[in-house]
Amino acid sequence: MEAIQIKGVTKRYKDVLALDNVSLTFEFGKIYGFLGRNGAGKSTLINIIANRVFADGGEVLIDGIPANENMAVHDKIFCMSEADLYDRDLKVIEHYKWTKRFYSDFDMNKALALSEKYDLDVNKRFRALSKGYQSIFKLIIALSLTVPYVIFDEPVLGLDANHRELFYSLLLKEFEEGERTFIIATHLIEELSNIIEEVVLIDKGKVVLQESVENLLEKGYSISGSAAEVENYCAGRNVIGIEELGGLKIAYIMGEKTALPKDSSLQISAMNLQKLFVKITEKGGEENE
Amino acid sequence: MNKLKSAVFYGCLTKIRPLVIFYLVEYSISVLIMAIVVLCTGKLEAGSNGLEVASAVFLSVMGALSFREDFKAFLQNGFTRRYIFLSTFCSFLLVSASMALIDTLLGNLLHHSINYFTFFGMLYGYGNMLFNWLWLTLVYATFCSIFYLAALVVNKVGRITALLIGVGIAGVILLIAALFRFVLSSELVSRIGRFALNAFGFMNDGTVNFIFPVLTFIVIGAVFGLGSYALIRRTELK
Numbered sequence: 001m002e003a004i005q006i007k008g009v010t011k012r013y014k015d016v017l018a019l020d021n022v023s024l025t026f027e028f029g030k031i032y033g034f035l036g037r038n039g040a041g042k043s044t045l046i047n048i049i050a051n052r053v054f055a056d057g058g059e060v061l062i063d064g065i066p067a068n069e070n071m072a073v074h075d076k077i078f079c080m081s082e083a084d085l086y087d088r089d090l091k092v093i094e095h096y097k098w099t100k101r102f103y104s105d106f107d108m109n110k111a112l113a114l115s116e117k118y119d120l121d122v123n124k125r126f127r128a129l130s131k132g133y134q135s136i137f138k139l140i141i142a143l144s145l146t147v148p149y150v151i152f153d154e155p156v157l158g159l160d161a162n163h164r165e166l167f168y169s170l171l172l173k174e175f176e177e178g179e180r181t182f183i184i185a186t187h188l189i190e191e192l193s194n195i196i197e198e199v200v201l202i203d204k205g206k207v208v209l210q211e212s213v214e215n216l217l218e219k220g221y222s223i224s225g226s227a228a229e230v231e232n233y234c235a236g237r238n239v240i241g242i243e244e245l246g247g248l249k250i251a252y253i254m255g256e257k258t259a260l261p262k263d264s265s266l267q268i269s270a271m272n273l274q275k276l277f278v279k280i281t282e283k284g285g286e287e288n289e
Numbered sequence: 290m291n292k293l294k295s296a297v298f299y300g301c302l303t304k305i306r307p308l309v310i311f312y313l314v315e316y317s318i319s320v321l322i323m324a325i326v327v328l329c330t331g332k333l334e335a336g337s338n339g340l341e342v343a344s345a346v347f348l349s350v351m352g353a354l355s356f357r358e359d360f361k362a363f364l365q366n367g368f369t370r371r372y373i374f375l376s377t378f379c380s381f382l383l384v385s386a387s388m389a390l391i392d393t394l395l396g397n398l399l400h401h402s403i404n405y406f407t408f409f410g411m412l413y414g415y416g417n418m419l420f421n422w423l424w425l426t427l428v429y430a431t432f433c434s435i436f437y438l439a440a441l442v443v444n445k446v447g448r449i450t451a452l453l454i455g456v457g458i459a460g461v462i463l464l465i466a467a468l469f470r471f472v473l474s475s476e477l478v479s480r481i482g483r484f485a486l487n488a489f490g491f492m493n494d495g496t497v498n499f500i501f502p503v504l505t506f507i508v509i510g511a512v513f514g515l516g517s518y519a520l521i522r523r524t525e526l527k
Contacts, residue, residue: 052364052526069522074292074367085365085526087303087358101295102366 001064002028004049004077004149004181008058011044011205018044020205021058026183028063028148031175033196033213033273034185037281041205042185043082046153050079062149075105080142082154084134088127092120092137099141111144114170118163132158143170151183156191164188168195193273203281213273220276221257224250225266233266241279252279293372293379300359300380304351308384311347312391315340323403335405341392341425342408345432348385352436355381356444361526370521377437378514385429386422393422413490413497420499427506434513441520444527 004026011019019041026032036042047053049060051067060067067073086095092115100106115122118136120129129137135157142150156164171182172195186192199216201209209216220240223233230249241252252271260266271279319337326334355377363373392407399405400415409421443451469478483493490502 047526050364050367051369054523054525069369069371071292071369071372078367079365081365083526085361087362089306090303098295098299099366101298102292102368 002148003063004067004183005061005064006045006049006058007061009045009048009055009060010057011041011048011053011055017205019048019055022202022205022207023058024200024207024210026149026181026200028181029179030181030197031171031195032181032183033189033192033199034151034183034202035187035189035199035277036185036202040202040281042202043153044205045202046079046081046151046183046185049151050077050081052079075103076147077149077151078103078142078145078147079151080138080153080155082157084126086126086138089125091123091125092129093122095126095137095141096122096144099145103145103147105146106141107144107146111140114140114143117166130158132160132163135159136163139167143174146178146180149181149183151185153185154187155184156186156188164191168192171195189274189277190272199273201277201280208280216276217270217273219254219256220252220271222250222252222269222271222275223266224248224269225264229264229266233260233264240276241282252276254280292368293376296363296368296372296376297379297383299362300355300376301383303359304380304384307351308347308388311344315343333403335399335403338406339408339411340396341428344388344392345429348381348388348429349432349436351384352381352433353440355433356437356440360521360524364526370524374518374521378434378517381430381433381437382426385433386426389422389425389429393418393425397421413499417499420503424499424502424506427503427510431506431510431513434510434517438513438517438520441517441524444524445520 006022006024006026009019009022010017022041022045034042034046044053048055049062049067051069054068062073062076065072065076067077090098096106096108096111099111100108112122114120118133118140120133120136120140126134126137135155136159139152139155142152142155156167159167168191171184174180175182184192184196193213196213198212199209200207211219223230225233226247227244227249230251234251234253238254239251240254243250243252252275254276257268260268319335319340322337323333323335326332359377360373363376368376393409396405396407396410397415397418400407400410407415407421409424413420413424415421439451442454446454469481473481487493487498488501488505490498490500492498
């Protein structure tokens with residue numbers, strides 16, 4: 001099977017259960033948004049997929065091959081990390097050369113062209129780059145590698161709006177040019193909503209949702225009106241959040257939209273991905289309190 | 290295999306700059322001391338002896354840093370811990386062999402020109418350049434592996450526990466010294482001493498055996514290497 005399969009992965013750090021029997025699949029040829037609040041377990045799962053930390057239980061398969069300590073998956077996956085793992089004393093160009101040695105699929109010309117586009121001085125040492133440019137450097141390496149699975153962990157950290165836009169457009173161009181899987185872990189959900197096809201939402205070490213963006217946006221909506229009317233409407237529906245503003249009540253609902261009752265003063269609105277994310281993770285938080 | 294070769298190259302080539310700086314600093318200091326000696330005494334003599342000790346210190350630091358820096362870089366580039374271990378120890382051997390070659394050649398040249406004494410020469414004499422280089426290579430590689438293992442232990446158990454382990458090791462050394470002095474019979478102490486001297490090539494009949502110290506350092510290096518492998522297999526990115 002062409003996919004990253006995560007089967008029953010559990011990871012504990014002392015008293016904290018970072019991942020609790022997580023199972024999910026990242027299929028080949030899709031762009032995923034991997035979302036979750038701080039400490040939800042995103043980076044832990046990414047680190048397990050990338051063989052940087054070990055799972056206490058379960059396994060990760062990449063195209064059916066176990067990913068744990070296995071060089072057979074080396075040319076299948078690349079993970080751009082939020083953490084700085086590169087030698088800080090090497091120049092950008094030296095890093096490109098080493099990446100070319102380590103990965104046969106690294107396109108040096110593309111890396112140099114992207115560096116020019118981003119105005120990244122390839123003769124600077126990694127330590128001399130600003131936080132934003134360190135992110136750009138890591139992005140360029142990830143975008144210049146044509147491996148089947150590329151994971152971006154907080155790819156736009158420290159990038160200004162122009163550079164973020166450039167990244168999104170380059171990512172889409174890459175995806176159009178050669179089918180592969182991009183998994184993007186980020187907090188900037190709205191910026192991604194036009195790019196990603198599927199969302200995986202993780203909260204408190206558990207996958208709480210995996211669905212296409214299209215379906216999610218179709219299913220998620222809000223209803224507002226007087227408290228009594230909203231409560232009536234919500235009966236039997238999957239309410240993921242409620243807000244009250246004076247006499248006005250807003251309910252956030254997941255599920256099929258049905259016609260509003262006749263003469264109703266209720267108003268129905270679409271929900272954006274960020275709101276949906278906030279409400280689902282809030283709900284998870286309340287349930288666990 | 291190609292990936293391992295690339296990793297070994299990375300381990301070696303990224304050390305060239307600090308290595309060049311080290312030799313520049315080391316020999317500049319030696320030349321400066323020599324100049325002062327010449328100015329003060331009028332005699333042309335070596336500024337310092339046994340510069341291999343400085344190389345061993347440099348390689349110990351490199352061994353410790355190899356874990357801190359290269360481990361992260363290799364994980365970033367998708368290498369498994371087995372590959373990281375193999376490439377690290379191959380690069381230790383290559384860097385040690387290169388430095389040993391420089392130190393052997395320069396040391397012997399300086400010995401015959403300005404009365405400089407190499408560490409190997411002081412112990413075993415100046416007759417055998419090949420064993421001088423081999424012995425020094427293994428000594429350097431052993432220092433690398435000891436400090437690589439130490440860095441792995443510190444990473445695994447944390448600084449405070451590592452400090453406590455350090456204190457414990459110092460305590461054990463003191464106990465062993467006391468054991469030798471007050472508990473063990475003089476016959477046994479003498480036998481252990483003879484065994485240790487033999488292990489480092491100093492035979493009972495006063496001759497020198499070059500094979501024994503080589504074997505001894507291979508065994509010591511292998512013990513620390515295996516310890517490092519056992520630890521790195523379980524080491525996670527922090």
